[in-house]
Amino acid sequence: MRNETWRRDPQKRVQVVVLGRNKLLLAVGIFLLAAAYLLYVRQEQAASVTGTAAAGERTIHMVTGEFKSTLPDGKEIEAYRWDPGTIVVRKGEKVKLSITGVNGASHPFMIEGLGIKGEVKKGEETVVSFQADKPGVYRLICLTHPDFAHSGPMIGYIVVN
Numbered sequence: 001m002r003n004e005t006w007r008r009d010p011q012k013r014v015q016v017v018v019l020g021r022n023k024l025l026l027a028v029g030i031f032l033l034a035a036a037y038l039l040y041v042r043q044e045q046a047a048s049v050t051g052t053a054a055a056g057e058r059t060i061h062m063v064t065g066e067f068k069s070t071l072p073d074g075k076e077i078e079a080y081r082w083d084p085g086t087i088v089v090r091k092g093e094k095v096k097l098s099i100t101g102v103n104g105a106s107h108p109f110m111i112e113g114l115g116i117k118g119e120v121k122k123g124e125e126t127v128v129s130f131q132a133d134k135p136g137v138y139r140l141i142c143l144t145h146p147d148f149a150h151s152g153p154m155i156g157y158i159v160v161n
């Protein structure tokens with residue numbers, strides 16, 4: 001159709017060419033914008049992955065929580081929990097675990113296999129840093145509430161990949 005127009009009126013040829021060039025420029029512009037956007041997104045993703053390792057410690061926040069319920073006979077049952085109950089970190093990654101006590105007056109704890117001990121008190125923040133060099137599952141155990149018989153299981157899992 002464009003060729004027909006051009007044949008009838010040579011002036012149109014210029015118009016068609018100019019229009020085509022504009023569209024081409026528009027297409028190139030859109031392509032460049034899309035490419036720039038994709039590049040930007042990829043760099044952002046790379047930064048969020050490598051940046052944490054380069055910047056040193058990664059902070060993970062946790063709280064102490066409580067499940068409470070009343071049985072039909074009026075008996076109360078409860079279970080204290082770490083929340084989130086499972087965290088996933090990378091081997092060799094420097095991790096700062098910040099735990100704030102919300103439920104329960106005191107939770108003396110240990111992290112199996114990492115030689116870490118501490119205590120979380122209500123309304124206070126306890127911070128422990130660790131770096132696990134061996135992949136595996138490390139348990140964060142409250143020594144007061146280790147199982148259901150002791151208002152638990154207040155056990156968290158640190159998965160090291």
Ligand SMILES: [Cu+2]
Nearest residue numbers: 107142145154
């Ligand atoms: Cu506890």
